[in-house]
Amino acid sequence: MDEIRERIKKFRRYIKMTDGDKVARRYFIMNSFDGVVTMLGLLISMYFTGFNSIDRMITVSLCTALAMSISGIAGAFIAEKSEREIEITELERAMLSDLSHSIYADAIKYTIIWVSFVNAVSPLIATSIIITPLMLEHFHILNNSPVYSVIIALTYLFILGVKLAKMTGKNMLIGGLKMIAIGILTALILIVLLR
Amino acid sequence: MDKRSRDINPRIKHLTLDVLKPHHPNIVELSKEISARVSGVEKVVSEIIEIDQDTESVKMEVYGSDIDLNGLIETLKKMGASLHSIDEVTIENS
Numbered sequence: 001m002d003e004i005r006e007r008i009k010k011f012r013r014y015i016k017m018t019d020g021d022k023v024a025r026r027y028f029i030m031n032s033f034d035g036v037v038t039m040l041g042l043l044i045s046m047y048f049t050g051f052n053s054i055d056r057m058i059t060v061s062l063c064t065a066l067a068m069s070i071s072g073i074a075g076a077f078i079a080e081k082s083e084r085e086i087e088i089t090e091l092e093r094a095m096l097s098d099l100s101h102s103i104y105a106d107a108i109k110y111t112i113i114w115v116s117f118v119n120a121v122s123p124l125i126a127t128s129i130i131i132t133p134l135m136l137e138h139f140h141i142l143n144n145s146p147v148y149s150v151i152i153a154l155t156y157l158f159i160l161g162v163k164l165a166k167m168t169g170k171n172m173l174i175g176g177l178k179m180i181a182i183g184i185l186t187a188l189i190l191i192v193l194l195r
Numbered sequence: 196m197d198k199r200s201r202d203i204n205p206r207i208k209h210l211t212l213d214v215l216k217p218h219h220p221n222i223v224e225l226s227k228e229i230s231a232r233v234s235g236v237e238k239v240v241s242e243i244i245e246i247d248q249d250t251e252s253v254k255m256e257v258y259g260s261d262i263d264l265n266g267l268i269e270t271l272k273k274m275g276a277s278l279h280s281i282d283e284v285t286i287e288n289s
């Protein structure tokens with residue numbers, strides 16, 4: 001137990017050292033937003049194109065979420081690794097020394113892994129929450145689940161907007177409503193195109 | 196052999212170092228690490244002399260009973276810092 005606590009302490013220290021916590025937070029919000037709006041688009045297009053099988057909706061949604069996760073982890077890993085390599089090279093130039101065996105190099109490795117993980121997991125979390133009504137309908141606990149899923153998606157957007165506004169010291173209600181507006185706009189554009 | 200030569204055991208009691216380090220880890224973490232990991236160290240006093248975009252120059256005073264200089268250099272390296280110069284040293288025979 002003490003060893004686990006030490007490892008967590010070390011991990012937190014490393015992430016803070018490289019500002020990885022700020023990067024991960026940014027990626028979490030960005031990719032959650034991507035996940036929610038993508039799911040919203042998927043649900044609306046499936047509904048309006050007569051794609052009524054709940055099981056298939058669940059399958060398509062999960063596959064989309066998985067694809068987004070894989071894209072997220074790969075993209076973040078490559079981008080973050082490149083950025084950090086540039087950063088450490090510039091630092092080595094300024095320090096006139098090799099930092100490859102230093103705590104800084106270790107911290108960068110932890111940061112790359114953490115940021116990639118957050119990038120992968122954030123759309124998955126959003127999707128899992130949004131498709132919960134579909135799962136409930138699959139087990140005959142609920143009806144008209146796509147409607148509830150859309151409501152959950154808009155609520156998720158609102159929460160993301162509130163969180164962002166809180167972080168930046170802005171009005172939380174307006175922040176939440178702005179995000180909902182983006183979701184509604186997406187829905188309206190798709191409905192117009194599909195009709 | 197001269198009796199005095201047999202009894203001489205020089206120990207490093209104090210060092211003043213010119214260290215260059217990145218912004219992270221900060222001087223508190225660096226000083227704590229040196230105090231914890233380097234044998235013979237009893238006290239570390241660090242002062243930032245200069246800061247630029249990527250690095251900080253630190254004047255570090257290390258006090259102890261028998262400071263392990265090689266260990267100190269290794270710890271500095273491990274923490275991403277580099278030793279520019281040893282500006283002052285106090286050695287006592289025991």
